[in-house]
Amino acid sequence: xxxxxxxxxxxxxxxxxxxxxxxxxxxxxxxxxxxxxxxxxxxxxxxxxxxxxxxxxxxxxxxxxxxxxxxxxxxxxxxxxxxxxxxxxxxxxxxxxxxxxxxxxxxxxxxxxxxxxxxxxxxxxxxxxxxxxxxxxxxxxxxxxxxxxxxxxxxxxxxxxxxxxxxxxxxxxxxxxxxxxxxxxxxxxxxxxxxxxxxxxxxxxxxxxxxxxxxxxxxxxxxxxxxxxxxxxxxxxxxxxxxxxxxxxxxxxxxxxxxxxxxxxxxxxxxxxxxxxxxxxxxxxxxxxxxxxxxxxxxxxxxxxxxxxxxxxxxxxxxxxxxxxxxxxxxxxxxxxxxxxxxxxxxxxxxxxxxxxxxxxxxxxxxxxxxxxx
Amino acid sequence: xxxxxxxxxxxxxxxxxxxxxxxxxxxxxxxxxxxxxxxxxxxxxxxxxxxxxxxxxxxxxxxxxxxxxxxxxxxxxxxxxxxxxxxxxxxxxxxxxxxxxxxxxxxxxxxxxxxxxxxxxxxxxxxxxxxxxxxxxxxxxxxxxxxxxxxxxxxxxxxxxxxxxxxxxxxxxxxxxxxxxxxxxxxxxxxxxxxxxxxxxxxxxxxxxxxxxxxxxxxxxxxxxxxxxxxxxxxxxxxxxxxxxxxxxxxxxxxxxxxxxxxxxxxxxxxxxxxxxxxxxxxxxxxxxxxxxxxxxxxxxxxxxxxxxxxxxxxxxxxxxxxxxxxxxxxxxxxxxxxxxxxxxxxxxxxxxxxxxxxxxxxxxxxxxxxxxxxxxxxxxxxxxxxxxxxxxxxxxxxxxxxxxxxxxxxxxxxxxxxxxxxxxxxxxxxxxxxxxxxxxxxxxxxxxxxxxxxxxxxxxxxxxxxxxxxxxxxxxxxxxxxxxxxxxxxxxxxxxxxxxxxxxxxxxxxxxxxxxxxxxxxxxxx
Ligand code: HEM
Ligand SMILES: [Cu+2]
Ligand SMILES: [Cu+2]
Numbered sequence: 001x002x003x004x005x006x007x008x009x010x011x012x013x014x015x016x017x018x019x020x021x022x023x024x025x026x027x028x029x030x031x032x033x034x035x036x037x038x039x040x041x042x043x044x045x046x047x048x049x050x051x052x053x054x055x056x057x058x059x060x061x062x063x064x065x066x067x068x069x070x071x072x073x074x075x076x077x078x079x080x081x082x083x084x085x086x087x088x089x090x091x092x093x094x095x096x097x098x099x100x101x102x103x104x105x106x107x108x109x110x111x112x113x114x115x116x117x118x119x120x121x122x123x124x125x126x127x128x129x130x131x132x133x134x135x136x137x138x139x140x141x142x143x144x145x146x147x148x149x150x151x152x153x154x155x156x157x158x159x160x161x162x163x164x165x166x167x168x169x170x171x172x173x174x175x176x177x178x179x180x181x182x183x184x185x186x187x188x189x190x191x192x193x194x195x196x197x198x199x200x201x202x203x204x205x206x207x208x209x210x211x212x213x214x215x216x217x218x219x220x221x222x223x224x225x226x227x228x229x230x231x232x233x234x235x236x237x238x239x240x241x242x243x244x245x246x247x248x249x250x251x252x253x254x255x256x257x258x259x260x261x262x263x264x265x266x267x268x269x270x271x272x273x274x275x276x277x278x279x280x281x282x283x284x285x286x287x288x289x290x291x292x293x294x295x296x297x298x299x300x301x302x303x304x305x306x307x308x309x310x311x312x313x314x315x316x317x318x319x320x321x322x323x324x325x326x327x328x329x330x331x332x333x334x335x336x337x338x339x340x341x342x343x344x345x346x347x348x349x350x351x352x353x354x355x356x357x358x359x360x361x362x363x364x365x366x367x368x369x370x371x372x373x374x
Numbered sequence: 375x376x377x378x379x380x381x382x383x384x385x386x387x388x389x390x391x392x393x394x395x396x397x398x399x400x401x402x403x404x405x406x407x408x409x410x411x412x413x414x415x416x417x418x419x420x421x422x423x424x425x426x427x428x429x430x431x432x433x434x435x436x437x438x439x440x441x442x443x444x445x446x447x448x449x450x451x452x453x454x455x456x457x458x459x460x461x462x463x464x465x466x467x468x469x470x471x472x473x474x475x476x477x478x479x480x481x482x483x484x485x486x487x488x489x490x491x492x493x494x495x496x497x498x499x500x501x502x503x504x505x506x507x508x509x510x511x512x513x514x515x516x517x518x519x520x521x522x523x524x525x526x527x528x529x530x531x532x533x534x535x536x537x538x539x540x541x542x543x544x545x546x547x548x549x550x551x552x553x554x555x556x557x558x559x560x561x562x563x564x565x566x567x568x569x570x571x572x573x574x575x576x577x578x579x580x581x582x583x584x585x586x587x588x589x590x591x592x593x594x595x596x597x598x599x600x601x602x603x604x605x606x607x608x609x610x611x612x613x614x615x616x617x618x619x620x621x622x623x624x625x626x627x628x629x630x631x632x633x634x635x636x637x638x639x640x641x642x643x644x645x646x647x648x649x650x651x652x653x654x655x656x657x658x659x660x661x662x663x664x665x666x667x668x669x670x671x672x673x674x675x676x677x678x679x680x681x682x683x684x685x686x687x688x689x690x691x692x693x694x695x696x697x698x699x700x701x702x703x704x705x706x707x708x709x710x711x712x713x714x715x716x717x718x719x720x721x722x723x724x725x726x727x728x729x730x731x732x733x734x735x736x737x738x739x740x741x742x743x744x745x746x747x748x749x750x751x752x753x754x755x756x757x758x759x760x761x762x763x764x765x766x767x768x769x770x771x772x773x774x775x776x777x778x779x780x781x782x783x784x785x786x787x788x789x790x791x792x793x794x795x796x797x798x799x800x801x802x803x804x805x806x807x808x809x810x811x812x813x814x815x816x817x818x819x820x821x822x823x824x825x826x827x828x829x830x831x832x833x834x835x836x837x838x839x840x841x842x843x844x845x846x847x848x849x850x851x852x853x854x855x856x857x858x859x860x861x862x863x864x865x866x867x868x869x870x871x872x873x874x875x876x877x878x879x880x881x882x883x884x885x886x887x888x889x890x891x892x893x894x895x896x897x898x899x900x901x
Contacts, residue, residue: 065720070721078653080656177789187522200754207684226826329527
């Protein structure tokens, strides 16, 4: 080997090394942490090996012909063009292989469909572009939004370790328990996927789909929405935190109490500044995806709120748009999604932010009355 | 009496009209075939440009070049243009050129309709592409346009998209009727069905598929149109409709559609491999039966695209078994091609290179298809890059390589000149490497968990995405070389004999090269 070759090799290696060392070059499906995911993994490997073996045989014959039976080698063509025995054989053998493959696949599928006898039921609702988790047995629920800042997405900041796969409030479930998930959607079709669990199921408006999982290993597991659901489809991660039973129980008590305090906040006397501060937070998690952080929207799909007539003048219309949404458009009814306090805060915020300075304030009690009149 | 025959004879000797009217008014199958092929290549470049935008955005994590709205428009338009604008018209173009010459007919059976079905296409795509410039942008809901994302939540341009789909559908149905009428009525005396060349067989079956499913597509877009503009609720759950119905109807069209895009390529490759192996096709009859079986089965597998939708267990099992079953006739075809090569005397000119790559890479796409058929495993694969890898392995080296192989194979017949073999081989090798570099890593990305149709991705997917983009740019740029080769060949070059390939068989090779404007005005006798 000449010096040049070695130099070229070192140079290429040096150039490629940074790329090579960046991340994990994962080649295969994760084995996962549930029985389901492991069964799926073994089906995947079986069928993969079947394909590899068939591939070696077929391509083997083919490459051998390509090398040996070429005209330039002086090979004379044979003239056969039929052979009933071979033709029957290569119809029957693949058929048998497939039957053998179908048996374990059927067993796994039956298992995946068995949602009976769960220890815990959680309703998962897909929204454009966030998930809501409702703990049906304990009567509380919350939204789960992506937590990756825009600065990272637009390359103004370094990307964190869990870039695009991090949320504000993960789904929390107890380890070792059979959790049944009831999936539906509020607007378009979404799909809830955690690869490590081997669970993927579509969340469809008007339907309730069922699936289940049992995770023994506590930890944090990440996935994404896998059904195209509009602009921010790539930005609606799924994060599940699996905790030991005791920790889970304590967490539930905390959540129930927090839901109660939240309800009491409606009674409190709020100042404009307090509402503005809270409103800004609500706005950035619930509204900014469409109307943009600076209220400029993305017309014509998403109208600007800055300077909008409804937002600067007509309070009842503003309440109506936010509480009831505009049916047939991406503007959802936020009445059922947000608490009275959050609704009041976000409306107040919109009426005073970005130079909309109306000085007007909408209180949680006003929202409460507006909602009860309907 | 003799006077009548005389005028006829004169008729047959006139050449094409001059200028633009030749193309606007032509009823000549060769002219129309050329227009289809040129149109399809233009669409291939346009759809390819969009793929380049997609791959450029996915070169690195983060949003660099386009916003998510526009990204979604690019994936949607890329898919629609490639499927309806590039692949389908290319095969209709090949059918126009080759079917009459292969069966010894003077022209297509319905020449005026032929003209009309071509000219509808530019109209349809003008409408479709113009949506990019409308307020609210082009369709952004994927080429599968699932409701309610495409109805209640679709951009205002959706109605134009529906109109464009209707026009394309009309064009395809007319094309299919023409193909069936031609094949069933205009075969040379002596050419029984089981003596028809395979390209003719596969196109006959494809045409039946088209007639069966294009109206279903028209139905589903019409329901969308009603939902959007006339207040119905076919797919709107709030009004008592059913979003899943959309998917059933769409895929009832959609699955046969994928076979519409591959069967004619099967046919073409079944001509090319024997020609360059200098040995007759192995298992002609089983090839025909296999295509028939594939076509029939393609109507009962549609829900394999919907394994995660919540189909009841029994349905899930049925569609899994039916899908696995399709692998059997597909396998038979691959085995037959390999057996044809076996003990031949092969040479590897460009058509053969593309045909051999077709067999290898299409088989790889078939393998991943078999994996996707295993319903439990599909829960992990579905809507990830694994699926993107799968369908590009069947579409790019399948449909597109099949078209390239056909083009090189018949270019001497069309133009009367040989193409530049060195350049064509370069085109092949660059396409082959670029294509694999672009699409093989997508298998890994999908298995590792990267969803499809996303403009940005988590950091662990960074490396393979970069490799894939580099491969895609290489593949994309290479296609300009094809344009150059074809133009060069059309303008001159070494003169082609009537039968430039030793082992080629069929009536088309009995004609001089280039094939005269009118051929087989008296039918040949087939023994
Ligand atoms: C020029 C080479 C090509 C490249 C680099 C390419 C690249 C891509 C990529 C990256 C996607 C995935 C987009 C996403 O999910 O975000 C895609 C989607 C797609 N491609 Fe291609 N493609 C090429 C050629 C083709 C051809 C020849 C066809 C068809 C015959 C085709 C049909 C499709 C379809 C149907 C989709 C799905 C669109 C959707 O998700 O709605 N592509 N392509
Ligand atoms: Cu989504
Ligand atoms: Cu299918």
